[in-house]
Amino acid sequence: MKTMTPTRRRPKARPPVAVLVLATLGGALFAVPLVAMLIRTPWRSAWSIVTEPELRTALRLSLVCSLSATAISFVLGVPLAWVQARLDFPGRALLRAITTLPVVLPPVVGGLALLLAVGRNGILGRYLFDWFGVRLPFSTAGAIVAETFVSMPFLVLSVEGALLGADGRFEEAAATLGASRWTIFTRVTLPALRPALIAACVLCWARALGEFGATITFAGNFPGTTQTVPLSVYQAFETNPPAAIVLSLLLVAVSLVILVTLRHRLVVRT
Amino acid sequence: MSVIGHWQERLGEGTIVKVCRWTTSIVLALVALTILTPTPGVAKAKAKESTTKPRSTIGAKTSTTTTNNNTALRATTSAAPVTTTTSPSLTGSINVSAAASLTASFTDIASAFEKANLKASVTLNFAGSSTLVTQIQNGAPADVFASADIANMDKLRAVKLVIGTPATFARNRPMIVVRRGNPLQVETLADLGKPEVFVALGAPGVPVGDYARQILAKAGIEVKPKTLEPSVSAIVNKVALREIDAGIVYVTDVAIDEYRVDGVAIPDDQNVIATYPIAALSNTKNNVTAAGFVSFVQSPAAQAILAKYKFLPPK
Numbered sequence: 001m002k003t004m005t006p007t008r009r010r011p012k013a014r015p016p017v018a019v020l021v022l023a024t025l026g027g028a029l030f031a032v033p034l035v036a037m038l039i040r041t042p043w044r045s046a047w048s049i050v051t052e053p054e055l056r057t058a059l060r061l062s063l064v065c066s067l068s069a070t071a072i073s074f075v076l077g078v079p080l081a082w083v084q085a086r087l088d089f090p091g092r093a094l095l096r097a098i099t100t101l102p103v104v105l106p107p108v109v110g111g112l113a114l115l116l117a118v119g120r121n122g123i124l125g126r127y128l129f130d131w132f133g134v135r136l137p138f139s140t141a142g143a144i145v146a147e148t149f150v151s152m153p154f155l156v157l158s159v160e161g162a163l164l165g166a167d168g169r170f171e172e173a174a175a176t177l178g179a180s181r182w183t184i185f186t187r188v189t190l191p192a193l194r195p196a197l198i199a200a201c202v203l204c205w206a207r208a209l210g211e212f213g214a215t216i217t218f219a220g221n222f223p224g225t226t227q228t229v230p231l232s233v234y235q236a237f238e239t240n241p242p243a244a245i246v247l248s249l250l251l252v253a254v255s256l257v258i259l260v261t262l263r264h265r266l267v268v269r270t
Numbered sequence: 271m272s273v274i275g276h277w278q279e280r281l282g283e284g285t286i287v288k289v290c291r292w293t294t295s296i297v298l299a300l301v302a303l304t305i306l307t308p309t310p311g312v313a314k315a316k317a318k319e320s321t322t323k324p325r326s327t328i329g330a331k332t333s334t335t336t337t338n339n340n341t342a343l344r345a346t347t348s349a350a351p352v353t354t355t356t357s358p359s360l361t362g363s364i365n366v367s368a369a370a371s372l373t374a375s376f377t378d379i380a381s382a383f384e385k386a387n388l389k390a391s392v393t394l395n396f397a398g399s400s401t402l403v404t405q406i407q408n409g410a411p412a413d414v415f416a417s418a419d420i421a422n423m424d425k426l427r428a429v430k431l432v433i434g435t436p437a438t439f440a441r442n443r444p445m446i447v448v449r450r451g452n453p454l455q456v457e458t459l460a461d462l463g464k465p466e467v468f469v470a471l472g473a474p475g476v477p478v479g480d481y482a483r484q485i486l487a488k489a490g491i492e493v494k495p496k497t498l499e500p501s502v503s504a505i506v507n508k509v510a511l512r513e514i515d516a517g518i519v520y521v522t523d524v525a526i527d528e529y530r531v532d533g534v535a536i537p538d539d540q541n542v543i544a545t546y547p548i549a550a551l552s553n554t555k556n557n558v559t560a561a562g563f564v565s566f567v568q569s570p571a572a573q574a575i576l577a578k579y580k581f582l583p584p585k
Contacts, residue, residue, distance in 0.1 A: 115513060119513050137513050138513070221497050221500075222496060222497050222498055223498075226497070238475050239474050
């Protein structure tokens with residue numbers, strides 16, 4: 001954990017009043033809803049709500065899905081990030097744009113695209129079903145695919161950033177010493193990136209945990225198989241608002257812990 | 271390597287970026303054009319309006335409010351029921367939140383209402399009734415609410431958001447919706463219990479889901495749905511996409527989408543008929559037009575539209 005905090009040598013600026021006022025308004029936009037949620041949380045019944053069997057099911061499912069999505073993202077995303085960072089090939093900008101698309105795309109659109117691709121009648125999905133009997137939509141596997149689709153770009157982006165900033169000379173040295181390309185990748189490149197990889201995985205996991213749009217579109221909404229915590233918040237908002245607030249607060253807490261822990265990694269450094 | 275280098279020279283990243291940039295600007299320009307060009311219907315309505323009064327926005331606004339007050343006075347002084355189809359006095363805009371199953375019929379009814387009341391305009395908001403109730407409870411600007419069941423209307427009545435007693439304006443028959451051609455040969459409610467049939471029902475609180483659960487419970491059939499959807503439209507769309515094999519929606523939904531899905535009738539003795547109440551909401555700033563729309567929905571003109579879409583008359 002050396003030199004994680006950026007050195008602060010900036011002179012203490014006296015801010016213009018207008019900037020201060022606007023910044024306060026900007027900050028309030030995020031802070032006030034959070035405070036409102038804390039005020040409106042039914043603290044007395046909070047524990048009984050969280051331990052309700054239905055919500056426990058949603059929590060367990062969310063954990064399983066988000067962790068699986070993170071694992072898949074790691075296995076597929078790190079090589080993708082390496083290709084994007086280290087290989088020079090035509091269309092690299094296009095590839096980068098495509099792999100980053102889910103970051104800005106409405107997740108519902110992602111879910112729809114997934115249905116058209118690997119849905120039961122999707123261009124690939126129909127063969128998955130005919131040949132292997134695999135049906136992704138409306139299954140837990142489908143929820144994992146949806147979460148992977150939405151969260152992997154976050155991992156790819158951060159790993160690619162780390163790779164671009166990494167010192168390539170160690171790899172060159174390893175190559176001159178006769179290491180194979182695979183050995184260099186697994187023994188030199190990846191270990192050097194470990195802090196970045198951990199941060200990328202946690203970020204990816206947090207995004208997967210909060211995934212809603214793609215999941216409800218592609219995987220549907222059923223308790224126990226595809227109803228993750230965000231989906232159950234959405235449904236509880238109509239049937240059991242106190243439960244919705246408690247669950248939301250839980251998601252907020254988890255995300256906040258992650259963001260505070262990763263603060264130094266997430267700040268854009270020049 | 272040389273091949274790649276060659277291609278990069280011919281068609282480098284610069285070119286791709288340029289193409290993307292051009293495409294983006296063209297798409298943005300097209301989007302802007304589409305947004306800025308008024309739709310023909312609106313333009314016509316505006317043109318009609320302009321023949322009756324000068325088209326200055328501020329002037330138009332004030333005149334609207336004054337006429338609005340006049341109508342309010344007239345409505346209170348004359349106790350005689352206003353026949354809305356002929357009354358030209360309804361003005362201003364109202365928001366109507368209506369159950370998703372009313373999408374097609376209420377779109378027609380709203381334009382008929384606007385034709386009968388040239389100075390009034392209706393903005394429609396369709397979603398599952400339970401979603402609409404949540405929106406309205408949290409301050410969504412709605413003047414009229416049309417629900418697909420009594421339970422959701424009662425949720426708003428309980429918090430005093432409804433003016434007066436809701437009126438039942440239609441009924442609807444639940445029906446099994448299946449993929450076009452019914453490849454899995456779903457013929458009865460019992461077929462929905464088969465494990466190979468992917469079933470979608472409405473989520474708890476969504477009227478069509480609650481009706482479906484009543485129907486299935488009455489028939490003693492256990493169904494394990496693959497997904498619980500927030501509205502009838504969501505169920506029909508998933509069946510139309512062929513990702514779900516069957517669901518329970520209304521006769522009216524299957525009638526609208528007859529080119530995308532098929533329907534299987536539920537026998538009357540097993541069925542539960544859906545009741546649709548409508549009411550003006552107490553948050554409305556346009557009482558008169560809201561009430562006018564509510565009575566228009568019960569008028570013969572609107573009832574004919576509802577019948578065309580296969581709704582049952584309100585008893």
